[in-house]
Amino acid sequence: MSEDNSRNSQGQAPETPDQRLRTALLADKVVVVSGVGPGLGRSVCLEAAAAGAKVVLAARTESRLKEVAAEIEAMGGTTLCVPTDITDDAAVRNLVERTLAEFGRVDALINNAFAVPSMKPFARTDFKQITDSLELTVLGNLRMTQAFTDALAETKGAVVMVNSAVLRHSEPRYGSYKVAKSALLAMSQTLATELGEKGIRVNTVAPGYIHTDQLKWYFGEVAKKYGITAEQVYQTTAAKSDLKRLPEPDEIANSVIFLASPWANAITGQTLDVNCGEYHV
Ligand SMILES: NC(=O)c1ccc[n+]([C@@H]2O[C@H](COP(=O)([O-])OP(=O)(O)OC[C@H]3O[C@@H](n4cnc5c(N)ncnc54)[C@H](OP(=O)(O)O)[C@@H]3O)[C@@H](O)[C@H]2O)c1
Numbered sequence: 001m002s003e004d005n006s007r008n009s010q011g012q013a014p015e016t017p018d019q020r021l022r023t024a025l026l027a028d029k030v031v032v033v034s035g036v037g038p039g040l041g042r043s044v045c046l047e048a049a050a051a052g053a054k055v056v057l058a059a060r061t062e063s064r065l066k067e068v069a070a071e072i073e074a075m076g077g078t079t080l081c082v083p084t085d086i087t088d089d090a091a092v093r094n095l096v097e098r099t100l101a102e103f104g105r106v107d108a109l110i111n112n113a114f115a116v117p118s119m120k121p122f123a124r125t126d127f128k129q130i131t132d133s134l135e136l137t138v139l140g141n142l143r144m145t146q147a148f149t150d151a152l153a154e155t156k157g158a159v160v161m162v163n164s165a166v167l168r169h170s171e172p173r174y175g176s177y178k179v180a181k182s183a184l185l186a187m188s189q190t191l192a193t194e195l196g197e198k199g200i201r202v203n204t205v206a207p208g209y210i211h212t213d214q215l216k217w218y219f220g221e222v223a224k225k226y227g228i229t230a231e232q233v234y235q236t237t238a239a240k241s242d243l244k245r246l247p248e249p250d251e252i253a254n255s256v257i258f259l260a261s262p263w264a265n266a267i268t269g270q271t272l273d274v275n276c277g278e279y280h281v
Pocket of ligand 1: 034035036037038039040041042058059060061062064084085086087111112113114115136140162163164165206207208209210212215
């Protein structure tokens, strides 16, 4: 990208610093996003594409992958959709093969997959619910990271694990989720140590609330139950944070993009809490 600030040959105004940044941050990079759903997964894909990356979309529901890919292609981006269950060895191998066949490289792997965990107290949580959660969050993300290690070593690439602010509290009923996400953090830190000698960085983003459509629906339900407005539920929830608001999905996604990008080249083994200041660590 030219550093010349004069008008270009078509007489167009120079790009603003923000446009330059967003074009350059992941220009020519290939980013694999696993667990593309309607919430954060979609936002990570869109922000990665806006930052210049070619995006590989992976989750089990092909129709959703195609919907998100269509949004990216409409803005001029490049995508590859590979329906993938990250708990399945063969499916993950297929994802690696399809990615390398299409783009020949991988610069970043974003592990975002999520399934609603048991929200019962431990006394009423059966072991199957806990093992399912570990199977997805810990072993699924480990399988993905193992499978992409050789490709990431070639590019000295990055892994970003999407974790949760459940790391920061011990509220009742979150036990199963907390066990899985705590194990994910422990695994991420060890992976940072082990993969560091290959030049691969492994970092974590821990979102608190994310102001997704799902959360908006939930606030609506709470509002109906207590005879108040959804806006009042939002304000009461947001009051616990320093900024008195909840992060939007694209704000969490931008933190993920930062850690995946060369701007974070000296950062590994770290956790970035993105919660408008709800918790200080
Ligand atoms: N939402 C929040 O408020 C919140 C708060 C803190 C942290 N987080 C974290 O943020 C991340 C994203 O959460 P989100 O709610 O926004 O989810 P999302 O991105 O909307 O969707 C995640 C997707 O993961 C996919 N997935 C589940 N099991 C999978 C499997 N076995 N293989 C491949 N993909 C699988 C599901 O799609 P398929 O069913 O199509 O596979 C699901 O749609 C999660 O790691 C979550 O823990 C979320």
